[in-house]
Amino acid sequence: MNVLVYNGPGASPDSVKHTLVSLRRLLEPFYAVSTVNAKILKTEPWAGKTSAVVFPGGADLPYTKECASVMPQIKKFVSKQGGSFIGFCAGGYFATDRVEFALRDPQLEVVGTRDLKFFPGVGRGPAFHGFKYNSEAGARAANLKIPNGEEFKTYYNGGCVFADAEKFDNVEVLARYSEPLDVPFSQNGEGLGAAVVLCHVGKGKALLTGPHPEYVPILLQKMHDRDYNSSVADVLMEHETSRLKFMKDMLTKLGLHCNNDFAERTAPSLTPLLVVSPNKTQLLGELEKNLAESDAVVENDVTILKGETDTFRIYRGFDRYGVASRELLDREPDEVVKTIILSSAEEPNAPPGLTPNFDTEKYFQHLNPSTSVGSLLMYGEIITSSSALLNNNKKLLSLFPATSTLHVGTIQVSGRGRGGNVWINPKGVSASTACVNLPLKSPTTGRPISIVFVQYLAMLAYCKAILGYASGFEDLPVKIKWPNDLYAMKPDYYRSKNTKLTGKGMEGSKVPLSELEPAYAKISGLLVNTNFINNQYSLLLGCGLNVSHDGPTTSLNSWVKILNQERESSHMPLLPEVEVEKLQALYMNNLDLLIKEFINYGVDRMLPEYYKLWLHTDQIVTLTDHQNIRAQLVGITKDYGLLIAKELASGSNTQFTGNVYHLQPDGNTFDIFKGLISKKVI
Template sequence: MNVLVYDGPGTTPGSVKHAVESLRDFLEPYYAVSTVTVKVLQTEPWMSKTSAVVFPGGADLPYVQACQPIIPRLKEFVSKQGGVFIGFCAGGYFGTSRVEFAQGNPAMEVSGSRDLRFFPGIGRGPAYDGFQYNSEAGARAVGLTLPDGSHFSTYFNGGSVFVDADKFENVEILATYTNHPDVPSSDSGKGQSENPAAVVLCNVGRGKVLLTGPHPEFNVRFMKKSTDRHFLETVVEELKAQEINRLKFMRTILTKTGLNCNNDFNYVRAPNLTPLFIASVPGKEKYLQEMEDNLVHYGAHASDVGYYSELNAGSDTFQLYKGYGASYNAASESLLHKEPDEVPKALIFPNENEETPPSQYTPNFDMSEYFRHLDAQNTIGSLLLYGEVVTSTSTILNNNKAILDSIPENTLLHVGAIQVSGRGRGGNTWINPKGVCASTAVVTIPLKSPVTNRSISVVFVQYLSMLAYCKAILSYAPGFSDIPVRIKWPNDLYALSPSYYKRKNLKLVNTGFEHRKLPLSDVEPAYLKISGLLVNTHFINNKYCLLVGCGINLTSDGPTTSLQTWINILNEERQQLNLDLLPEIKAEKLQALYMNNLEVLLKEFINYGAAEILPSYYDLWLHSNQIVTLPDHGNTQAMITGITEDYGLLIAKEVKKGSITQFTGNVYSLQPDGNTFDIFKSLIAKKVQT
């Protein structure tokens, strides 16, 4: 399931970063934590796949203005679907029934009702004087008192007190301000409540709402980057001593909402990046030399320290080392305790007598094993760029033109065991933990086919790439064809839900998975996403250069399921039938088989067009004869019958009302609505034939 952090008008970059990183620390791998925009929340069918929506710190009024269209969906998500809404500081104001901010100060005053009304009363603030927008001037370490009488301090900058929170039956106070706020915390008596609420939990219909005035999600590691010396010496120093208590409190309040937190959580900084190793399949070392020469052409030059070359490649600086054994220690030390998105990246080329790095440098991926399974005739994947911990296999190539331009055509596969800045459609970001194999293949295709001289549509690369991955899984070893994986158009890979499989008492061993036997109406509850694919397109030397990025759940079940889980399920059945057990799946072999299939499919597509690959794609996708509703055409129902060979759109024939076998003669071309598309929910349709 997803935890979605709003990142749009009103947020501040720092608040988003703190919220995302803190939630990932506590919630992954049980949930996928990512950022979303208003457009996503307004148009995508996110509710059925989401456990919590989070509004971080910033400014409440822009939230009100930008998010007005999604208020009904947020209320439905919580009250009817049992979802969780979390509001930190500005998000806390946003979740109340009324906001009273800086009353009497014409430069900052914001007063008015709020439509979410999750908290029945008023969010009044700033709870303590001194707040200034875009400044730490009014920031402080604020004392909180917990229901058990214990105390700790956390970051505060302009947040509210929840007025008279102890008078509402559906509200539980999780923390009060230790010192009375500078604004009235009660609208009765002396104006101050005995329990000035700083953090509240509201029961709203079937769901729960967590609202905070302070920032318990803020961690010291990011705050230490401030250039405000007074802030560092006072606030940050005090908060450092409170970090363990803050973490305990965060776990407590998240658990109170019903979210599943890591029980063994032990606060650590984001993992250090590790050096990138590049190697070639034996016999094709010329590609390594070509890439080194190209990097020099793009400006790689000896550094001041002398033992590595330096290159400003675009968004990143690279330190280029020579020799795995000779350079590993220095390259690793250069990355220690540095922010992954800011530190220069270390890239190590081999010496002449080295083929692959020593295994102790790459404990999660055996590069030699990968090359052993790669077809000797392959060009694609014959250069392997690997890192144990990387930012993003796609981003590091996509954002650094000098690196991308230096790669010999159709050679490189970049693999990372752990991604700390993964990217998806719509700009979503996440951490790929160990067990989720991330890779990006760099492929080049001409503008026209050398055989047919027809123009080539790059949209099909996403189709054939996911087809290559699916084929790699099903052909991994004898018996793997029983694994229930299929392609969701255009480029996601889904696996049958283990719980659905057991609930329906299905059996797969020796039968082969035939997804058409499942009711098409069950497609969404029956399947879970285990892989997604993102293609970034560049135009280099009058050719398309495509970065085909893919992450797949090999052994990590959070938040859906994994290939290894299905191997285990099938092995239980095989054991009962006295059949040989399926082997454990290995990233090295799977990536090599993926490259082998991709090489063949790309050649067929370039030479002969989409017609060559579509039959195989149809065999492994979920959508043959699926009935879809077209909301832009009066909720017309149509049956999916294929994909157009020019632009890769879905072909759907309108069915007569009340029938799924008789057609009206109307044919539609269907396409996704940008990043807001879900094949199970909605489509944009253009009538092409009557």
């Protein structure tokens, strides 16, 4: 299930960051925490796949304007469908019946009713004087008291008090300000003002806060605001355990399932990036040559390269690992200078002790000697983002030999998706980015290369690698969802049908078209970044695949266990667990062959294989921008890779009108077939 964090007009970037970090720390792997905007909330069918919608801190007025059209959907999601709403600070104001902010202050005053009305009273603030927009001048460590009498401090900057919270039957106060407030909070002026409330709204609940219990002190310590008081973060650090416990308790009261190891879940330090190419040592020589001819400088036997967004310190030989690793220890992952170690002729593979989660020697044992893609491996145990690191530093990317590099990481702390979403990619999700170069024209046919098809080739290659991993793997129920996502059958669906898959191959994973949505869940997605370097296309194919991490969907190794239960009952040999090293090598082998075939012969040979593995054969879609006509998918165009849909006659699933449409996706979407842009061609 999803937890969706609003990130649009009104949302403070800092608040979004703190909200994502805290919620992911507490809720993953049980929920996928990602960002959305008002357009997605308005146009996508998100409610059925979502547990909570979150509005972070920022400014409440832009929320009311930007999200006016989606208010009815949010209210229905909570009150009718049993969903949850979370509002931090500005998000808390946003969900009240009425806002009274900085009354009689000509520069700050905001007064008016609000539409959501999850809290049926007034959100009045700032609870403490001193607030300034886009400033830390009014920030403080506010003392909160919870019902059991315990107290702790949390970050506060401009939030409200929920006035007269006690008089509403549907409101439970989870925390109160234990200090004198600068605004009235009750009719009789007695007691303590409500800082955090849980509102019961129809079938659902709304959790609203005035302060910021989601704020992470260690991130506050890195602020550069001239009004920032560093002592605030120092005080909050002393209460970090209490803050996390309170966050878990209030999310649990909301009905969300939190993980039990949240106290240990912090962004880990990065590790050095290790570059090896034991099968093609000439590639390392070429990289060294390119590095020597670049504008990099050498200081004390360390090459320093300044990329567009990152600086890299490049060492030679794995005996330098200790030095390179210490430079990264306890440093902010997105800000620290990155370290790279190039292997030596004496030690062509990374020592296993440096890479406990990825055996580089095993990877190259399964990589075909003729394979070009992935023949130079850059591996890191803990990395920022395999895709963003290379895409944001073209100077570094241009140094690697063409169509040679695969960047792999075991844990990503700044993984990125198609909609700009950022997440922590945990162990068990294989994160990789393959660097592929393509000519402008085919040397065989002379025709221009249509790079849009590379996303299809990559996902087809991954699918073939999985199904061909070992004998019996052809029974794994994995399919391609157009254009470049990989889906697996949901174990719950499989069990509900009481079916067997062993020995059925692709036929076993077929389900009725009407049941695609409940039957399949995403286990992998592809992000393609396209650049033009050295007079050729340079593409970065970033992919994250659930190999053994089930949250929040399923994984390949879970399906290996399920199929082994079938095989054991039939006295058949058991399937081996999927090893990341072998799978990545098989992916590269298949991708290399498909890329070469594509360059020389186009898409004619590739498309039939893609159709065999996709979910959409004969699928019927509704074209909302053409009077909701119904059309059947019949294939993909060979020029721009668009879906081809033939219009169905009214009331029929088999008769056609003769009209044909070409379809493309409308940006980032949860359900690709709910947001298609169609163009009539016949």
